Amino acid sequence: MASQVTALAWRPQTFDDLVGQEVVAQTLKNAITSDRLHHAYLFAGLRGSGKTSTARIFAKALNCAEGPTVTPCLKCASCNEIKEGNSLDVVEIDAASNNSVDNIRELRELVRYNAARDRYKIYIIDEVHMLSTSAFNALLKTLEEPPPNVVFIMATTELHKIPATILSRCQQFDFRQIPLFKIEKRLRLIADKQELDIDDESLTLVAQASGGSMRDSLSIFDQVIAASGEKITGLDVRSILGVVEDTILIDLLSGVVKESAEQVFGRINELVHYGHDLKQVYDTFTGFIRDSIVLKSVNDTSEILERRYGHGEAHNQVLEDLTVPDLVRMLDIMLQHEPVFRQAATPRYAFELVFLKLLEQRRLVPLEKLLANLKEFAGAEKKN
Ligand SMILES: Nc1ncnc2c1ncn2[C@@H]1O[C@H](COP(=O)(O)OP(=O)(O)O)[C@@H](O)[C@H]1O
Ligand SMILES: [Mg+2]
Ligand SMILES: [Zn+2]
Known part of the structure; x- marks a missing residue:
């Protein structure tokens, strides 16, 4: 019930309020200031990343009594009605429930x-x-002969399902996943405005669980608040969200590095014992390997890491014994087995199978190492 509350209360109202969609915001602002409007826009991308919010902001920018302006006043009748969703001139249509040709014919009459x-x-x-x-x-016909002063803003989470004929009539905007630190910052702002006693680790955990969707982060945020007491710490949030400890991820990885089936089976046993959702752990571990590759191969990781890791020292130590190609092979195995894992009747067996594969892969000598050994051998032969 409470899950929508914060997300709705915190809908961005201006271009500058939008988090993580700077390119979109700037391009739309430029279109307004240079008076170069298209008839049709397509906003494509992740759920809860700001498509509907941006469509409303853009509508306000175009129709504000003081507009067209990149800073709608938020006070005039038009701005207010758009905010409340009852403007006569800004019509929102949910294509999921109005998807028939009759609906679109009606629309064509209306426009x-x-x-x-x-x-x-x-x-x-x-x-x-x-x-x-x-x-x-039917929609295409309207887009081909757009009546004057009509603007279409279409939004979708599934770009690949839009026909090319429609795409070619629209200016397209891509809504990106919002980087972790920007979600954290927004959550901190909201938590402080609500005078909540919640630590940074909690907000990081919430942001991490959102997959880059601001709306999801806010629903998870509400869920955490509903389940906690006055003071909220990372420890509470871990247990509410069932987030696995970083030490377990590191232990699993070091078990693989050491080729210790014993350590790996032991950790998996603990996970099962403590009632962790293995599917969630699987995703987390896959992300952990992905982030480990980023840590080893990228200088400025702040925008690219999907999680923040405590126990940096222990993590670095395990990574020292792994090359990037090693980690790439591991990631490959994780991704290849994901469908197998999703369908498994007993997730534990599939989980163990994947880790046995990872262990097996460690035992195989990588080709490049083999070649290097051969060269060395050949060199030694020559000397003799
Ligand atoms: N880029 C963003 N910046 C700030 N808040 C956002 C952003 N994207 C989504 N939100 C939050 O999520 C809610 C839903 O966003 P919405 O624009 O409807 O997403 P979409 O249409 O992409 O699914 C908003 O009310 C707001 O609280
Ligand atoms: Mg939407
Ligand atoms: Zn206004």
Whole structure:
């Protein structure tokens, strides 16, 4: 029930309020200041990354009584109505429930009428990939002969389902995953405004669990608050979200490095014993390997790491015994076995199988090492 509260209360209202979508915001601002508007925009990308919010901000920018402006006043009738979702000239359509050709024909009739009061008539079509083929064709006709002062903003999480004919009529914007530290910063702002007693580790854990979606981070945030007492610490959040300790990830990895089936089986046994969701641990471990590659091969990791790790010393020590190609092979095995793992009736067996594969792979001498050995051998032969 509470899960929507914070996300809705904290919908960004201006371009500068949007987190992590700077390129989108800047391009739209430029279009407004240089008076170069398209008839149709397509916002594509991850759920909860700001597509609907941006569509509304853009609508306010276009229709604000003081506009068109990159800083809508947020006070005029138009700005207020768009915020509340009851503007006559900004129509939001959920394509998931209005996906038939009749719905789009109706829309085509509607777009012939001019804006009731404001500068533009704006149609925001959410989940546009849900339209039927005939509905897409009807929409295409409208996009081909757009009536003056009509702007379409379409949003989708599934770009690959949009027909090329539609794509070619739209200006496309990609909504990226929001980097971890930007989500953390936003959560800190919100927590402080709500005067919550919550530590940084908690917010990091919440941000990590969101997969780069701001909305998901806020629902998880609400879930954590609902389940905690006055003071919230990382320890509480770990247990609420069932997040596995970094030390376990490091132990699993070091077990593989040492080729110790005993250590690996032992840790898996603990995970099962403490009731961890192995599917979640699998994802976390895969991300851990991915992040380990980043740590070993990238200088400035701040925007690229998906998690933050405590126990840096122990982590670095394990990584010393691994090369990037070693880690790449591990990641490859993890990803290849993911579908197997998802379908397994008993996740534990599949989990163990994957770790046995990782161990086995350690025992195989990598080709490059073999070649190096051969060269050395040949060199020694020559000398003799
Ligand atoms: N880029 C962002 N910056 C700040 N808050 C965001 C952002 N993206 C999403 N949110 C939060 O998530 C909620 C839902 O976002 P929304 O724009 O509807 O996402 P989408 O349409 O991409 O699924 C917003 O009300 C806001 O609280
Ligand atoms: Mg949306
Ligand atoms: Zn206004």
